[in-house]
Structures are given as structure tokens and as C-alpha cells.
Amino acid sequence: MIVKLKHLIINAPFVILAVSLVPISALAEVSKMEPIIINATRVDKRADDIPAAVSIVGQDKIQLGSEGLGLDESLNLVPGLFFQNRYNFSQDLRASIRGFGARSSFGIRGIKIIVDGIPETLPDGQGSVDGVDIGSARQITVIRGPASSLYGNASGGAILIETEQGNGMPFAEFRLTAGENGYTKPQVKLGGGSEDLKYLVNVSKTDIDGYRDHSEFENTQFNARFDYSLSDTSSFLTTIHHTDQPIANDPGGINAADAAANPEQARDFNLSRNAGETLEQTRIGFLYKTQLDDRSNLEARFYNTTRDIAARIPVQSSGTIFIDRTFNGGGLKYTLQNELGGMQNRILVGLDYDRQDDDRDRYDNNSGVQGAQTLGQNELVTSLGTFIQNETKLSEDIELTLGLRYDDIEFDVTDSLLGDGDDSGKVTLSEATPTIGLSFKQSDNTRLYTTISKSFETPTTTEFANPTGGGGFNPNLEPQKATNYEVGIKTQTDDFRFEAAVFHIDIEDELTPFELPAPLDGRTYFENAGSSTRDGLEVSYSRQLTQQMVLATAYTYSNFKFDKFTDANNNVFDGNKTPGLPDHKLNLDFSWYGENGIYTSLNNVYVGELFADNANTDKVDSYVVSDLRVGYNGFFKDWELESFIGVNNLFDESYNSNIRINAFGKRYYEPAPERNLLIGVTVRVKLSD
Numbered sequence: 001m002i003v004k005l006k007h008l009i010i011n012a013p014f015v016i017l018a019v020s021l022v023p024i025s026a027l028a029e030v031s032k033m034e035p036i037i038i039n040a041t042r043v044d045k046r047a048d049d050i051p052a053a054v055s056i057v058g059q060d061k062i063q064l065g066s067e068g069l070g071l072d073e074s075l076n077l078v079p080g081l082f083f084q085n086r087y088n089f090s091q092d093l094r095a096s097i098r099g100f101g102a103r104s105s106f107g108i109r110g111i112k113i114i115v116d117g118i119p120e121t122l123p124d125g126q127g128s129v130d131g132v133d134i135g136s137a138r139q140i141t142v143i144r145g146p147a148s149s150l151y152g153n154a155s156g157g158a159i160l161i162e163t164e165q166g167n168g169m170p171f172a173e174f175r176l177t178a179g180e181n182g183y184t185k186p187q188v189k190l191g192g193g194s195e196d197l198k199y200l201v202n203v204s205k206t207d208i209d210g211y212r213d214h215s216e217f218e219n220t221q222f223n224a225r226f227d228y229s230l231s232d233t234s235s236f237l238t239t240i241h242h243t244d245q246p247i248a249n250d251p252g253g254i255n256a257a258d259a260a261a262n263p264e265q266a267r268d269f270n271l272s273r274n275a276g277e278t279l280e281q282t283r284i285g286f287l288y289k290t291q292l293d294d295r296s297n298l299e300a301r302f303y304n305t306t307r308d309i310a311a312r313i314p315v316q317s318s319g320t321i322f323i324d325r326t327f328n329g330g331g332l333k334y335t336l337q338n339e340l341g342g343m344q345n346r347i348l349v350g351l352d353y354d355r356q357d358d359d360r361d362r363y364d365n366n367s368g369v370q371g372a373q374t375l376g377q378n379e380l381v382t383s384l385g386t387f388i389q390n391e392t393k394l395s396e397d398i399e400l401t402l403g404l405r406y407d408d409i410e411f412d413v414t415d416s417l418l419g420d421g422d423d424s425g426k427v428t429l430s431e432a433t434p435t436i437g438l439s440f441k442q443s444d445n446t447r448l449y450t451t452i453s454k455s456f457e458t459p460t461t462t463e464f465a466n467p468t469g470g471g472g473f474n475p476n477l478e479p480q481k482a483t484n485y486e487v488g489i490k491t492q493t494d495d496f497r498f499e500a501a502v503f504h505i506d507i508e509d510e511l512t513p514f515e516l517p518a519p520l521d522g523r524t525y526f527e528n529a530g531s532s533t534r535d536g537l538e539v540s541y542s543r544q545l546t547q548q549m550v551l552a553t554a555y556t557y558s559n560f561k562f563d564k565f566t567d568a569n570n571n572v573f574d575g576n577k578t579p580g581l582p583d584h585k586l587n588l589d590f591s592w593y594g595e596n597g598i599y600t601s602l603n604n605v606y607v608g609e610l611f612a613d614n615a616n617t618d619k620v621d622s623y624v625v626s627d628l629r630v631g632y633n634g635f636f637k638d639w640e641l642e643s644f645i646g647v648n649n650l651f652d653e654s655y656n657s658n659i660r661i662n663a664f665g666k667r668y669y670e671p672a673p674e675r676n677l678l679i680g681v682t683v684r685v686k687l688s689d
Contacts, residue, residue, distance in 0.1 A: 051437030100156025125154030179678030182209025319365025
């Protein structure tokens with residue numbers, strides 16, 4: 001039975017495509033569902049009218065029956081999006097959109113992360129999601145493809161997260177999720193308010209021992225949102241978030257033989273040098289919106305984030321790291337509805353300013369004990385971006401979108417450890433990123449679009465590290481630039497939704513990681529590949545099979561390769577596949593919702609084989625993983641009860657949750673947990689009328 005299921009899942013892309021490619025003329029006769037209005041393009045707009053690939057995930061998908069460990073749980077049905085590193089919390093979840101972000105050795109690169117209008121991505125392009133509260137997320141919007149004309153540096157895609165709003169009715173909610181590998185997560189949520197003020201507060205604590213040795217994790221989060229209605233035309237939003245993460249150990253990557261013999265083991269150097277990190281982060285953000293008149297409105301934002309990190313990596317030299325970070329900024333956005341040559345027109349102009357101030361110190365790691373200082377420097381990154389976007393209704397059915405953004409990013413390093421010379425320096429990187437898009441209304445239910453867009457990505461302060469030693473910058477590292485060509489279709493009726501996008505991306509100076517030998521260094525550094533191309537197909541399809549059953553699927557085909565790439569050691573990789581990304585990925589989800597409150601879902605993911613290195617000599621096998629949830633959701637006067645039991649990795653597949661690209665010694669593999677159980681219960685009570 002299991003073999004048959006795997007065969008069905010592996011071959012499902014071709015079945016789904018055959019079912020989905022219905023003639024467009026036939027779709028026009030079916031009535032459509034209510035339109036979804038989002039702010040992904042920095043203006044309120046119907047999702048189907050945006051000339052780009054945009055996916056939207058709602059609150060039920062994010063929270064109902066979820067384990068609550070990572071964003072990947074709720075975004076598994078977004079095509080073009082690939083997650084790794086789910087179970088190594090020291091390295092943070094690694095996401096890639098159309099290959100952007102795949103190079104990251106930790107955290108998120110190349111993708112803009114924004115929470116309630118406030119960036120979680122730094123001006124240098126480094127992002128993280130350990131400061132994202134999944135337990136109170138209401139909606140997640142994913143822009144699949146370059147969006148630098150809207151969001152600037154490191155916008156090969158964007159993930160926009162919105163917190164729940166208090167609905168005015170006071171309530172209290174308690175949730176407890178627990179499972180194998182020592183996992184527990186209690187959560188308390190309060191919400192309510194009045195006509196003028198709505199509030200939501202959420203507190204959670206996550207503890208997990210981990211499947212592998214030395215992978216313990218502990219995290220406490222506080223998240224609050226306050227929505228003020230100042231008048232009929234003005235509002236003020238305040239968000240506060242605090243993360244305290246005292247333990248996040250790193251088991252490290254191991255080679256294929258060790259992974260097969262004992263997948264639970266940690267790498268020896270990670271144990272002997274106690275690899276891992278602790279962090280504490282506080283973010284406060286303000287967002288003011290006002291309607292100036294019937295045709296125009298203004299939006300202003302300001303935020304301040306502090307983040308303290310203490311980390312140990314599994315090397316002796318400079319293996320202990322302290323970062324004291326302040327990250328703040330603000331922006332203005334003005335929107336005007338007018339006419340242009342008798343045609344409906346909307347113009348958006350704006351300004352973003354962001355500032356990142358890091359005090360970075362490195363010391364030797366002597367078997368987990370802090371040794372002599374090897375680096376001390378201040379890293380100041382400032383980013384100033386101006387943008388303009390214009391949308392013109394050329395006819396009743398055709399809309400033209402033009403956008404242009406100019407960013408100026410300055411890296412300024414001040415060396416405070418001068419015994420080995422002064423490595424202070426300054427680098428300024430500037431880039432203009434245009435976009436042009438056309439949206440066609442083919443019928444009441446169907447939209448076609450085409451777009452050409454550019455993006456750029458600077459090295460982060462960490463990636464700028466000089467492999468020749470010392471501080472300062474790697475003088476040979478350049479920003480990565482990309483041009484995206486895309487066509488797509490979006491169709492929605494009462495019974496189903498279908499989307500497809502075909503794209504081609506040309507990349508210059510792709511940023512690629514490599515490692516130096518561990519006894520000498522063991523750290524990850526970066527170099528530029530000459531040029532690369534990415535061709536892909538993304539398909540998503542969902543259908544109401546019966547009144548109670550829903551089928552949802554997402555398929556991604558990726559053909560990503562180096563066109564010209566000779567590395568620092570004169571190895572030629574021309575024509576090789578880009579490592580770390582599968583050619584094929586398919587998600588297949590069956591959900592059933594009974595009238596008595598019982599629900600069940602079975603999510604299956606197939607990830608095709610991929611390469612772990614630039615030379616394409618080490619191939620990682622494909623795998624199929626299935627997760628099952630069975631739950632109950634019921635209402636009893638002022639009370640609501642939701643409970644579920646789940647099985648992760650239902651068929652006990654052996655696979656890797658992360659591949660460390662180009663790791664020295666072929667230590668690519670981070671094995672994922674075997675089949676494991678979890679349970680969850682949520683109690684919600686209405687406090688008053």
C-alpha cells in the first residue's frame with residue numbers, strides 16, 4: 001500500500017496538470033467566489049488583478065491542527081517555495097523562492113520578511129523568522145518572484161505576515177501542543193476591545209529536546225497588536241514583540257555514512273565546541289494611515305528592533321561570536337487616484353530608510369570556552385530607497401503597471417581591534433530596479449498576466465567576511481542581480497481555484513557558499529558565480545470535491561543551472577545544476593470537514609533529488625513525507641473547544657530536513673525525525689457581550 005501511495009504521489013504532477021488545464025472559455029461560464037483584497041504590492045488590490053504570482057494563506061491553515069514549530073507548516077501548498085532546516089533552530093528556518101535564499105548557511109537570504117508592515121529583514125539582506133509569532137498569525141501572503149521595485153534589497157520574493165486583530169468581543173484562549181522528542185508549547189491569548197481600540201496579546205513558550213543529539217531548543221515569545229481608530233479616515237497601529245531564546249543548540253551536518261549508521265548523532269566538533277546560540281530580540285512598530293481626501297491617502301511607519309546574539313560555531317579560531325544589534329527605520333507612502341489621458345490611474349510614491357548598527361566581537365572557541373579575542377568591529381549598514389509605481393487602466397480588461405525603485409546601501413566597518421592592522425572600510429552599493437506588468441481580464445473568472453522585473457541582492461555583513469582572514473570586507477564579492485520574465489494565469493470559481501506561472505530568470509554574479517577546511521577554519525564564505533539561469537513552472541490547484549472534502553495541490557518544476565562559473569580554486573562548473581534545490585516538488589493535501597466538527601487532513605510532499613555541491617558529484621535522494629491530522633472543533637454557548645492528534649512522517653521515511661551546500665568533508669546531511677506523534681488542545685471562552 002505504501003509503495004502504491006508513493007507511486008501515486010510521484011506521478012501526480014502529470015495527473016494534476018491534465019485535470020487542471022481546462023479550456024479558458026469553459027471557465028468563463030462558472031460564477032466566481034468573493035475577491036480577496038491584499039496589500040502585497042503596497043496598495044489595496046484584488047489578488048487576481050496583480051500581475052505577479054501571489055499566494056495567500058488564511059488563519060485556519062496557519063493555526064488549525066498545526067504543530068506550531070515553523071512557517072513551513074502553513075506554506076507547504078505554496079508553489080515555488082522550498083523550506084529546509086526545520087529542526088535546527090540554531091541555524092533558523094531556511095526558505096527559498098525560485099532559488100532565491102537557497103544559498104543561506106543560516107537564516108533567510110534573498111527574501112523580504114515583513115510582519116505587520118515592519119521588516120524582519122535587515123538592510124544588508126539577512127532575515128530571520130525566530131521573531132515571528134505563528135500562534136497569532138492571521139494571514140500570510142507570499143510574492144513569488146523578484147519584488148525589488150517594491151521592497152528593495154534582497155527581494156527575490158517576499159513573505160508578508162499579518163497578526164490577528166481583536167474583533168471587539170473580549171475572549172481568552174489557552175492552547176497546549178505536545179509531542180515526541182520532548183516537545184511542548186503552551187500558549188495564552190487574549191483579545192477584544194471597543195469600536196475605537198482593538199487589542200490582541202499572545203504569549204507562548206516552546207521547548208523541544210530534538211530528534212538528534214545536541215539539538216535542544218527553548219523559546220518564549222510575547223506578541224501584541226493594538227489597532228486604534230483615530231477617526232473615520234485615520235488609524236494607528238502599534239505592534240510589540242519580544243523573543244527570548246536562551247537555548248538553540250546546533251547538531252551540525254554529518255556525512256552520508258554517519259547519517260545512515262546513526263541519524264540521531266551530532267557532529268563531533270559541534271559537541272566538543274558546544275555549537276549553538278542564544279538570542280533576545282525586542283521589536284516595536286508603529287503604522288499610521290490617513291485618507292487625505294477622496295482620491296489620496298498617506299501612510300507612515302516607524303520601528304525599532306534590538307537583537308542580542310551569542311553564538312558558538314564548531315571551529316576553534318573565531319568560533320565564539322557576540323553581536324549587539326540595533327535595527328530601526330521608517331518610511332512614507334503616498335497614493336493618488338487620478339486620470340491619465342481619460343483612463344483610470346493610480347500612482348504610488350514612497351521612501352524607505354533603514355539602519356542596522358552591529359557591534360560584532362569574535363573570540364576563539366576552546367572546547368566551548370571563550371578564548372582570546374580575534375575580531376572587534378562595528379558594522380553600520382544604512383539603506384535609503386525611493387520608489388514609484390503607476391497603474392493605468394488601458395481598457396476595461398487591461399491594466400498596465402510600471403514601477404521603479406532606486407536603493408543606495410552603505411556598509412561602513414570600523415575596526416576596534418588594531419593589533420593586526422586596521423581593517424576599517426566603507427562600501428557603497430546602488431541599484432535601480434524597474435518592473436513592468438500587464439494584467440488581462442480574460443473573463444469574469446480568469447486573469448492572465450505577464451511581467452518583467454529586476455532584483456538585486458547585496459552580500460550580508462556575515463557573507464562579506466574575508467576568507468583571507470581578519471576583519472573588513474571580501475574585496476572580490478559583488479552584489480547578485482537578476483531579471484525575471486514571467487507569464488501566468490489565475491482562475492477562480494465557486495468550486496475550484498487554479499493558478500499557473502512560467503518564468504525565466506537570468507542571474508549575474510550569483511552568491512554561492514563554500515567552506516574552508518575545518519582544522520584551519522571551517523567557516524562558510526561566499527563567492528560570485530559568473531552567470532546563472534533559472535527556468536520554472538509553478539502550478540496550484542484546489543477543488544471542492546464534495547460538500548465536506550477539499551483537494552489542494554501545488555507542483556513546482558525547477559531547472560536552475562550555472563551558465564558560467566569558475567570558483568576561486570579554478571574549478572569549472574559551467575552547465576551544472578544549482579545545488580540545494582530539487583527539480584520537482586509536489587504537495588498533495590486532502591482535507592475533510594464533518595458537520596459534527598470532526599476534521600481530518602493528510603498532507604503529502606514529494607521532494608525530488610538534488611545536488612549537495614557545485615560540482616554535482618554528490619546527489620541527495622528524493623523522498624516522500626506524509627503528515628496526518630485528525631481533530632475536533634466544537635462550540636458550546638460561550639465556549640469553543642478544538643483538539644487534534646497528529647502523526648508526522650506517517651510512513652517513517654528516512655530523509656534529511658536540511659542539506660548544507662558545499663560543506664567541507666561532505667558533511668551535507670541533517671537527518672529529519674522518524675515517525676512521531678503530537679497532540680493539541682485549544683479552549684477559547686467569550687468573556688462578555
